[in-house]
Amino acid sequence: MALGSLLTRPRTIRARAADFEAQDAIPGHPPFDNVLAMSIASPDRIYGWILFADRIGADQFTQEDELLAGIMATELALRYEHTVLFDVVQRHAASLQIEVTERRSCPGGAARKRGAIPATGGKHPRSLLADRCAEKSDAVCQPRL
Secondary structure, eight states, rough: OOOOOOSSOOOOOEEEEEGGOOOOSSTTHHHHHSSEEEEEESSSOOOOOOOOOSTTTTSSSSHHHHHHHHHHHHHHHHHHHHHHHHHHHHHHHHHHHHHHHHHHHTHHOOOTTSSSSOTTTTTOOHHHHHHHHHHHOOTTTOOOO
């Protein structure tokens, strides 16, 4: 059993050090006698792993320890996912704020760049409406400026 297996699919490892290959895989970690390691995962993605070593007061980790660690790992995955989603929302809000500022400073400019408003030859859309109405000389077509 190795730590890398925790990153390929969600799982839990509860073992004695002799059965676990992590001693050399964790640089600087002191030697340990027993270990409880599990994936930090959401239903869609594995974010990493968490490891507990040398259970205090017992020779090995229990099923209750495993359950508690599982709750902690699930909570950690959810908090990480929410943090990432919050960051995405904040970036999108900032992008929208920039777009609003651009549109306010240059009427029609930002939207025209994306093709939402046809090119007006530098004229404000109200001026174009007035020009069209003047061409028609129709009493019904009077712009309200």
